[in-house]
Amino acid sequence: MGAAAEGPTPDPLLRMSWARSLDHLAAPERCAPRVVLDRADLRDAGAPLRALLPVLDELLTPLAEDTGLVVAVTDPCGVLLRVRGSAQTRRRAEAMGFVEGADWSELAVGTNAPGTALVLRRAVTVRREQHFYPEARPWSCTAAPLLHPVTGELLGAVDLTGGDAAAGPATRALIGAAVRAARAELALALRREPPPRPGAPAARILAPAASAPPALLRVLGDAPPALVLAGQPLELTERHAEILLALSRAGSGLSTAELSEQLWAGRARETTVRAEVLRLRRLLEPRGGPSITSRPYRLPAALPSDAGRVLELLARGSHRRALREYPGALLPHSEAPEVVVLRHRLSRLLREAVLTDGSADAVRQYLALPEAADDAEAWALLLRLLPARSPARARAVLELERLRD
Numbered sequence: 001m002g003a004a005a006e007g008p009t010p011d012p013l014l015r016m017s018w019a020r021s022l023d024h025l026a027a028p029e030r031c032a033p034r035v036v037l038d039r040a041d042l043r044d045a046g047a048p049l050r051a052l053l054p055v056l057d058e059l060l061t062p063l064a065e066d067t068g069l070v071v072a073v074t075d076p077c078g079v080l081l082r083v084r085g086s087a088q089t090r091r092r093a094e095a096m097g098f099v100e101g102a103d104w105s106e107l108a109v110g111t112n113a114p115g116t117a118l119v120l121r122r123a124v125t126v127r128r129e130q131h132f133y134p135e136a137r138p139w140s141c142t143a144a145p146l147l148h149p150v151t152g153e154l155l156g157a158v159d160l161t162g163g164d165a166a167a168g169p170a171t172r173a174l175i176g177a178a179v180r181a182a183r184a185e186l187a188l189a190l191r192r193e194p195p196p197r198p199g200a201p202a203a204r205i206l207a208p209a210a211s212a213p214p215a216l217l218r219v220l221g222d223a224p225p226a227l228v229l230a231g232q233p234l235e236l237t238e239r240h241a242e243i244l245l246a247l248s249r250a251g252s253g254l255s256t257a258e259l260s261e262q263l264w265a266g267r268a269r270e271t272t273v274r275a276e277v278l279r280l281r282r283l284l285e286p287r288g289g290p291s292i293t294s295r296p297y298r299l300p301a302a303l304p305s306d307a308g309r310v311l312e313l314l315a316r317g318s319h320r321r322a323l324r325e326y327p328g329a330l331l332p333h334s335e336a337p338e339v340v341v342l343r344h345r346l347s348r349l350l351r352e353a354v355l356t357d358g359s360a361d362a363v364r365q366y367l368a369l370p371e372a373a374d375d376a377e378a379w380a381l382l383l384r385l386l387p388a389r390s391p392a393r394a395r396a397v398l399e400l401e402r403l404r405d
Contacts, residue, residue: 011130013116013120013124014111014116014124014126014130017106017110017111017116017119017120017132018110018111018132020106020119021106021110021111021132022110023224024106024107024110024223024224025107025110025132025222025223026222028110028132028133028134029134030222031108031109031110031132031133032097032108032109032133032135033096033097033098033102033103033104033108033109033133034097034102034103034108034324034325034327035097035099035101035102035103035324036079036101036102036103036324036325037079037081037100037101038101038321039101041101042081042100042101045075045079045081046073046075046081046082048075048155049073049075049081049146049155049156051185051186051189052073052146052155052182052185052186053073053082055178055181055182055185056071056073056158056178056182057084059174059177059178059181060084060158060160060174060175060178061084061085063174064084064085064086064160064162065085065086067086067162067165068086068088068089068162068163068165069085069086069089069160069161069162069163069165069166069171070083070084070085070086070089070090070093070098070160070161070162071083071084071085071158071159071160071161072084072098072114072158072159072160072161073146073156073157073158073159074104074114074118074156074157074158074159075156075231076118076154076155076156076230076231076232077103077105077118077228077231078103078104078105078106078107078108078114078115078118078157079101079102079103079104079105080098080099080100080101080102080104080114081100081156082100083098083099083100086162089161089162093139093161095135096133096135096136096139097135098136098161105118105233106118106119107218107223107226107233109132109133109136110131110132110133111126111130111131111132112126112131112132112133112136112141113125113126113141113142113143113159113161114141114143114157114158114159116143117143117144117145117157117159118145118154118156118157118231120145121145121147121154122144122145123142123143123144123145123172123175123176124142124143124144125140125141125142125167125172126140126141126142126167127140127164127167128140139161139162139163139166140161140162140163140164140165140166140167141159141160141161141162141166141167142159142160142166142167142171142172142175143157143158143159143160143175144157144158144175144176144179145157145179146158146179146182146183147183148183148186149183149184149186149187149190150187150190153230154230154231154232158175158178158179158182159175160174160175214304215227215228215229215289215290215303215304216228216304216305216306217241217244217245217248217303217304217305217306217307218233218305218306219241219245219305219306219307219330219331220306220307220310220326220327220328220329220330221327221328221329221332222327222328222332222370223327224236225237225238225240225241225331227244227284227289229287229288229289230288234283234284234287234289236283238331238333238334239263239276240276240279240280240283241331241334242263242331242334242336242338242339243259243263243276243277243280244280244290244299244303245305245307245331245339245342246259246262246263246336246338247292247297247298247299247303248299248302248303248304248305248308249308249342250298251302252296252298253293253296253297253298254296254297254298255295255296255297256270256273256274256297257270258296259273259277259297260272260273261337262336262337262338263336263337263338263339264336265336265337277292277297280292290303306325307330307342307346309325310322310325310326310346310350311346311349313325314349314350314353317353319350319353319354319357319362320362322350322353323350323354323362323365323366324365326346326350326369328369328370328371329343329346329347329370329371330342330343330346330347331343347371350366351366351372351375351378354366354378355377355378355381359385360382360385360386363378363381363382363385364382364392366378367379367382374403376400376403376404379396379399379400379403380396380400382396383396383397383400
């Protein structure tokens with residue numbers, strides 16, 4: 001692998017992060033942070049970290065404001081829950097998508113301090129050109145993971161972003177001290193927690209069951225499919241993702257023959273289906289993944305997926321949120337009959353919602369999707385919606401001319 005592919009850094013951990021990023025995202029130009037949580041979702045997502053935030057604010061926010069930095073706290077999946085600090089720097093950071101609710105995981109934007117710190121479970125400094133995402137390269141950042149003081153569970157990450165000062169040894173030491181103080185405060189809170197009354201459920205502060213995010217099946221977009229468990233993505237083969245997706249949508253379960261019909265068009269023998277399910281079980285069970293019962297094959301608990309979330313938002317009429325949470329087609333390379341049907345349905349519903357009710361911004365965001373690049377009707381609609389002096393009109397005209405040739 002050449003130096004450009006590995007990333008402009010001698011740090012072996014960051015070189016490996018670049019390699020992971022290339023596997024997930026193919027090229028730096030193909031990634032961008034997406035806002036995946038709105039204000040109401042942010043309140044719910046930030047609840048598990050509520051006990052830690054006052055300590056982090058006290059230790060880091062005044063310094064950030066005085067030195068032109070921003071301090072951010074993420075959830076275990078790399079979504080920014082809070083962004084504080086210098087107002088001027090925050091406004092500049094917004095231009096690269098560094099805003100509350102945005103996904104800054106490695107899966108979304110490649111090598112960056114908070115996303116990579118979550119993967120490595122250790123403090124990370126990323127300087128300027130070491131970032132995978134091109135828009136982040138004028139910036140430097142240092143981040144450290146937040147771990148539960150008892151279980152060691154990953155709770156999120158804390159990050160300082162800005163100029164070169166954000167990559168200095170003093171910044172790294174300060175973040176380390178802030179994280180240790182936050183863990184100590186949480187440990188004290190856990191010790192102060194009163195024992196439950198007989199017969200009453202225990203009130204748990206950041207206990208594992210309360211803080212661990214639910215499993216989530218990621219099957220949208222060009223990134224490899226993954227099952228996110230306790231905030232950590234477990235990469236899946238396309239076939240394993242197809243099986244989990246089919247079972248997640250069949251509450252009463254599927255027989256071997258039904259799975260064969262949905263995923264192999266009935267061409268797979270029962271022994272082939274059983275062997276594939278067995279391999280999936282062996283992958284999931286040691287990692288605490290969902291169990292798969294037999295006769296019929298069934299998931300004992302609901303398994304949400306990003307595709308299901310987009311369908312739910314569209315059904316509620318929230319097409320702009322659906323568009324924000326849709327990075328691309330459902331398992332775009334899958335030829336499984338059930339997946340193909342669902343892929344076309346999801347894409348059609350999203351397109352209809354955006355073209356029927358969308359603003360110019362929504363149509364532009366839709367046209368940025370690979371599947372929409374050749375949608376002449378959408379380009380024509382954008383041309384009608386844009387103001388007369390908008391510089392984006394020239395691009396729309398060129399695209400329409402290309403499609404008409």
